[in-house]
Every structure is written in structure tokens, then in C-alpha cells.
Amino acid sequence: MCKEFEEKIINYLIGEIENENEKKNILKHINECESCNVYFNQMLKTINYTKETILYNKTKFDIFKIEKKIRMRKIFKRFLLGSSIAAAIMFIFIIVPYFKNISKKEVIEINKFNQFSDASFAIEYNNNENYFENKFANLEEKYLLIKEEFNE
Amino acid sequence: MNKYENLNDDDLIKLYKKGDKMAMQFLMEKYHQYLFKIGYSFLNNKEDIEDLIQDTYIKIIKNIKQYKMNNYFKYWITRMLKNNIINFYKKKKINVLDETQLFALNNVEDNSPDTMIQLLNEERIAIINSIINEELKEEKKKIIEMKFNENLKAKEIAEKLKMPLNTVLTSIHYSLIKIKDKLKEKGYL
Numbered sequence: 001m002c003k004e005f006e007e008k009i010i011n012y013l014i015g016e017i018e019n020e021n022e023k024k025n026i027l028k029h030i031n032e033c034e035s036c037n038v039y040f041n042q043m044l045k046t047i048n049y050t051k052e053t054i055l056y057n058k059t060k061f062d063i064f065k066i067e068k069k070i071r072m073r074k075i076f077k078r079f080l081l082g083s084s085i086a087a088a089i090m091f092i093f094i095i096v097p098y099f100k101n102i103s104k105k106e107v108i109e110i111n112k113f114n115q116f117s118d119a120s121f122a123i124e125y126n127n128n129e130n131y132f133e134n135k136f137a138n139l140e141e142k143y144l145l146i147k148e149e150f151n152e
Numbered sequence: 153m154n155k156y157e158n159l160n161d162d163d164l165i166k167l168y169k170k171g172d173k174m175a176m177q178f179l180m181e182k183y184h185q186y187l188f189k190i191g192y193s194f195l196n197n198k199e200d201i202e203d204l205i206q207d208t209y210i211k212i213i214k215n216i217k218q219y220k221m222n223n224y225f226k227y228w229i230t231r232m233l234k235n236n237i238i239n240f241y242k243k244k245k246i247n248v249l250d251e252t253q254l255f256a257l258n259n260v261e262d263n264s265p266d267t268m269i270q271l272l273n274e275e276r277i278a279i280i281n282s283i284i285n286e287e288l289k290e291e292k293k294k295i296i297e298m299k300f301n302e303n304l305k306a307k308e309i310a311e312k313l314k315m316p317l318n319t320v321l322t323s324i325h326y327s328l329i330k331i332k333d334k335l336k337e338k339g340y341l
Contacts, residue, residue, distance in 0.1 A: 010325050014299065016306050042341045046332040047300075049340070053280040054300045055198055056188055059205040061180035063173045066209050073210075 001035040009040050013047050161225035165216065176216075180209065183226065185274065187233055194237050198303075204240055208233045276340050283331050295320055296327045 005026065011017050012026045030040045156164060156178040167175035191204045211232050219228055284293055291313075298309045306324065310317045335341045 007321075007325060010328060011321065014306075014324060014328075016321065042332055042336065043328065045341055046328055046335060049276060049335065050280055050296070050328065050331055051198065051300045052192070053277050053284070054297060055201060056185075056277055057281065058301060059184070059188060059191075059202050061177065061184050061209055063177045063180070063213075066206075066213050067173070069206075069210055070214055 001039040002029070002033060005029055005033075005036050006039070009036065009043055013040075013043055160223065162221045162223055165219060165221065165225065168216070176213070179225075180212070183229060186226070187229065190230070190233055191237070195240070200240065200244075204233075204236055208236050211236070273340070275338070276335070279334055279338055279340075280331055283334055284327075287330065288327055292323045292327050295323045299324055 008017070008022075008026050009030070012023060017023055017026070030037050156167075156175055159167070159175075161179060164175040164179040168179070187205060187208060188201075191201050191208075195201050195204060208229070212229055215232075219225065284296065288296065295309055295313070298304050298312070299306070304312070306320045307317055310320045313320070332341065
């Protein structure tokens, strides 16, 4: 076979040639030169058999590794389960009450409004149980009071 | 390992269940080539084959308690591998196996002839292994494994091993030529 193509053919087969023109030249030569063609096919088989052997070795059974993987998967599953339970608890005890409280917000119409000299003010509104009650609110709320009911 | 040689599959499993891990190691080493052959004939991608085989091994060990001691261990593991192959195709959303493949897969059974399975030659594997493990120096062995196991470019190997690119390429050439010559000598090329 042609000495100058020996290395090139291997490099081509193992993906070490990036230049497209060089690749074309090698293939062109292989098509024209019979001995290089034979060498190319032998080397191709050699590389495939080598890859296959290395893969064969890599996939060999190892009881210690397999048992370790099973243990790790169990730990991961438990972690996932634990996280899901924690997330569910958080949702039930924190997020749901929060939104529940928000949903209890109601806008109440104010009957009377009095502002004092120290900038505080008093309001009078009609609550759901139909009696009057005085409450303080900040200035931004002006004539409306946002009533929030908390569970505590 | 010799103490296991005269035991059948079920006896080895019984020993494993009693805590003898090497009994299972011995048993599965016996079937590694068989399972590899099947996996190799149905999947093309190296990583996929590796995942498939490893996953099958995990399932075998995880479900070993469910195995009924009826001396059908080979059939049992074959079925497990077959299901794994079908699930793999579904997961990857590859067009489900074509008719020929399905026929072949359904006929991979305990006593199926090897013609169903793409032949892997034990001797050929042994020849290549002997060259890699015994005839190549540690550095060359490492390079060839990095190249074909980790799929690294010669440049990446050179960077990792802190050696010139040409040294890496020469080493790969040397190893491959050595393997080729040996395979040729033994009539495999």
C-alpha cells in the first residue's frame, strides 16, 4: 500500500481529518488504488472490532457497581418523594392560607371619615353584621378600607 | 470462582439471596456475552447499548426476588432485555421496530439459534483484549480507551494527558496496526 496514505487512512477512519478537500483526496485515492482500498477496509473492520471490544468490556456485569446504582436510585427516589411531600405540606400550610387570606379581602364602603391634626383619621363603616365600628386606616386608602381577616 | 462451576443458575441465585455476591457475579458473567449480543444486534449507538445493558442488569438484580426458581433464568433475563429494548424504542420515539426486527426480537428465546443474533466472536474479543491488556503499554492502553470509549478527539486526549498531539496520534496508529496485524494473522480480516 502507499506509505503516504497509511496514516491518512487511519486518521480519516478515526475522525481526525477535518479538511473536506483532504477527505475527498483520501477517498479518491482509495477508489483508485486497490492495495489502499484493501488496507482501508481492513482498518475499518479493525476499528469497529476494537470499539465493539471496548464496549463489551465496559458493559460487563459488576455486582458491586450494580448494587451501588440500585442504592443510589433508591436514595434519589426517597429524596424525590421527600421533596414532593415537603412541597405538598408547604402548599397546604403556607401557600393555600396566604391566598385564602387574600381572597378574604373585601372592600368596605365608609360611612364617615374624620381627619385629625396629627394626620391620623377615624372612619366609620358598616360591617357585615350590621353594626357600626370605628377603624383607623392609612391615608392612601382614603375613603375605602381594605378589610383582611387572618386565621390567627 | 471455581466453587461455582458445578452449580446451576438457581443454586447460584439461592447463594446470592443468602448474601454471596460473587455467586451472582459468576452467573451474570456467564450471560454477559449473550445479553450483549442481543443488545448489539438491535441498537446501533454505543451509548444506547451501554445504557440498555446496564439498565437490564439493574432490573435483574432489583427483581431477583420475583424470580421463581424453575431453572428458566436465561429465559427470564432474555424477556427482561426484550422488554427493555421495546421500551427503549418507545422512549426514543424511534419508529417502532420494523417487522423483521420484531420477528427477530420475538424469536430471541432461550434456545434460539445464534443466527438470530448478529454474531459476536468470542475469540476475536479475546484477541483484541489480550493486545490491549497485555501488549500495549499503560499509556497506549489509556489513549486507545480514551479514543474509543470516551469518543475523544486526539487533540482532547493530548490536552488531558499533557502530551504532544503527534504522540497521541502515533500511539493510536501503533495500537490499531498491532490489532489489525493480529486479527489478520488469525484470519479475521
